[in-house]
């Protein structure tokens with residue numbers, strides 16, 4: 001099974017917005033290290049977490065860890081330290097800690113253990129490009145977080161260039177069309193990962209349809225069965241079924257360990 005689509009991009013869902021992206025032997029984990037407290041979303045199931053923390057295929061070894069923002073359904077400092085204790089990585093991309101104590105503890109720990117990291121400190125709408133290692137190139141841009149209540153929270157969209165293929169990971173991005181346009185200029189996106197709210201909102205859809213124009217849109221940040229208090233699973237399912245005229249395929253990442261492959 002391991003060689004199936006070996007030349008393609010592979011996206012493996014951990015839980016919520018946690019994914020491992022792999023292409024030609026380069027692996028990046030985004031928003032995959034978090035805990036149960038402080039949010040209503042799903043966490044990585046125990047068995048899967050064991051493999052993840054042990055760096056076992058298909059979850060590791062990972063080249064880079066990245067975080068779109070520091071909300072507890074995307075990030076936990078202690079869990080990240082636990083991961084780094086047994087998994088060396090080339091770089092850790094994370095937003096500036098601001099008031100996150102967990103983030104500050106993680107920074108201290110990474111300093112003490114000489115783990116390379118890149119704090120993201122861009123103004124709203126700003127973008128920057130990084131080359132953390134062979135086979136990976138990252139453009140991060142700050143759209144801020146969606147929703148009035150969280151509008152002051154930095155949310156970094158990540159344009160992940162892996163050996164020539166580019167994925168867009170949006171976390172909980174707000175609808176800042178110009179920020180998307182500036183960061184994406186001329187880039188061909190093989191897959192865009194967005195949450196169902198972004199996809200359902202006409203502003204989010206307009207960004208996808210006219211600015212991003214991905215080959216595929218992957219809906220993520222959907223709870224697992226049993227955790228679905230917001231009834232997002234049926235919403236995601238309906239959105240994939242009605243996507244006929246979108247100009248790109250719409251798929252949903254909804255199961256722990258689920259993998260999507262594409263060329």
Ligand SMILES: [Zn+2]
Pocket residue numbers: 017071073074171172221
């Ligand atoms: Zn979230």
